[in-house]
Amino acid sequence: MSASPVATQTANNGIPTRRVRINSESEMPLEYGTTPGGTMFGTKIVYERTFLLQMRTSPLARTPPTNLPVIPGVTAPSEKENHKKNGKVNSGRVSPTKGKGVPSSIKEEEEQFSMDM
Amino acid sequence: MASNKFQALGAGLSEDEEDNAHENIAHTAAMSVKVKPLEVPPDENPLQSTYCLWFTRKPSCKHFDQSLRQVGRFASCEQFWRLYSHLVRPGDLQSHSDFHLFKEGIKPMWEDEVNRYGGKWIVRLRKGLASRCWENLILAMLGEQFMVGDEVCGAVVSIRSHEDILSIWNRSASDSAATSRIRDTFRRVLNLPPGTHIEYKAHNDSIKDLSSFRNTDVFTR
Numbered sequence: 001m002s003a004s005p006v007a008t009q010t011a012n013n014g015i016p017t018r019r020v021r022i023n024s025e026s027e028m029p030l031e032y033g034t035t036p037g038g039t040m041f042g043t044k045i046v047y048e049r050t051f052l053l054q055m056r057t058s059p060l061a062r063t064p065p066t067n068l069p070v071i072p073g074v075t076a077p078s079e080k081e082n083h084k085k086n087g088k089v090n091s092g093r094v095s096p097t098k099g100k101g102v103p104s105s106i107k108e109e110e111e112q113f114s115m116d117m
Numbered sequence: 118m119a120s121n122k123f124q125a126l127g128a129g130l131s132e133d134e135e136d137n138a139h140e141n142i143a144h145t146a147a148m149s150v151k152v153k154p155l156e157v158p159p160d161e162n163p164l165q166s167t168y169c170l171w172f173t174r175k176p177s178c179k180h181f182d183q184s185l186r187q188v189g190r191f192a193s194c195e196q197f198w199r200l201y202s203h204l205v206r207p208g209d210l211q212s213h214s215d216f217h218l219f220k221e222g223i224k225p226m227w228e229d230e231v232n233r234y235g236g237k238w239i240v241r242l243r244k245g246l247a248s249r250c251w252e253n254l255i256l257a258m259l260g261e262q263f264m265v266g267d268e269v270c271g272a273v274v275s276i277r278s279h280e281d282i283l284s285i286w287n288r289s290a291s292d293s294a295a296t297s298r299i300r301d302t303f304r305r306v307l308n309l310p311p312g313t314h315i316e317y318k319a320h321n322d323s324i325k326d327l328s329s330f331r332n333t334d335v336f337t338r
Binding site for chain 2 (some may be wrong): 044045046047048049051052053055056058060061062063064065067068069071073074075
C-alpha cells in the first residue's frame with residue numbers, strides 16, 4: 001500500500017456512517033436497494049415513496065405534533081363547514097389510523113387517473 | 118414593493134369568498150424570526166432539509182406576507198407524518214386556500230432572496246385530484262427525488278373554485294437543465310396523463326404582471 005496523499009486522506013476520514021435503530025418491521029424498506037434511514041445518493045438523503053409511506057405507520061409518527069396552531073378548517077374543525085357535507089371532511093384532528101384510510105373521493109379518481117401504487 | 122401573490126390572485130377571483138377575513142390570519146408567526154434548529158432524535162429518519170409548512174387563505178385586504186401562517190416544521194420522516202396526519206387534506210380545504218411547503222429559511226414569496234431569480238412549474242388539476250397529487254409531489258420533494266442539487270425551494274397546492282393547482286418552485290429560472298429535470302420528475306411522480314399541460318413561470322414575470330398563474334409558458338407532452 002502506497003502512502004499516497006489520497007489514500008491517507010481516505011483512511012483518515014473513513015466512510016461516513018450513521019446508526020439507525022429499527023423499532024418495528026414496518027420500518028424496513030421493501031427493496032434491498034433502500035437503506036433504513038435513507039439512502040445516501042451523492043450527498044443527499046434520498047427516500048423512495050414506498051419507504052416514506054411505510055413510515056406513516058411508525059409508532060413515532062403517530063404522536064400529535066407539538067405547537068400545532070388552531071386554524072379552523074385546517075388543523076381544527078371549521079365551525080362553518082362542520083354543518084356542510086359529511087362531517088368527516090373537516091374533522092380537523094384526524095386520528096393517525098383514520099388518516100391512513102383511503103377516502104372515497106380517491107377511489108373515484110383512480111379509474112381515470114391511475115397512480116402507480 | 119406592493120407586489121405580492123395575494124393581491125394578484127385577488128384581482129381575478131374576487132367574487133368568490135365573502136368571508137375570508139372571519140379568522141385572524143393576520144397575526145402571523147411569519148417572518149425572519151430566528152428559530153432554533155429542529156432536533157431529530159437518533160431513532161427517527163432525518164430528511165435532507167428541514168421544512169416549514171405555511172397556510173394562506175385569500176384575505177380581503179391584507180398583504181400576502183401578513184396572511185402567511187406557519188403551520189409547523191419538521192426535519193424527519195416521522196415528524197412529517199405527525200404533522201401531516203393532523204391536517205385536513207388539501208382537497209378538503211375551502212376554496213382560495215393554499216398550503217406552501219418550503220425548505221426552512223425560504224419564504225414562499227416571489228421576493229424572497231432565494232426565489233428572486235427562480236420560477237415554478239405548475240400543473241392544473243381538475244377537482245378531486247389535489248389531495249393525492251399533493252401527497253405524491255411532497256413525498257418526492259422530501260425524499261430528494263428531483264436530483265437537482267439545491268434547486269428545489271418548495272411546493273404549493275392552491276385550491277380554487279374550478280380547478281386546483283400544484284406548483285414546484287426552483288431557484289434558477291434560467292437553468293434549463295435543472296428546470297427540465299424538475300419538470301420530468303414532476304410529471305413522473307404525479308403520473309400525469311399524456312397531453313397534460315405543464316407550465317413554467319419565472320417569479321420575475323409574476324412580479325411584473327402580479328399574477329401567479331397567468332401568462333405562463335406552456336409545455337405539452
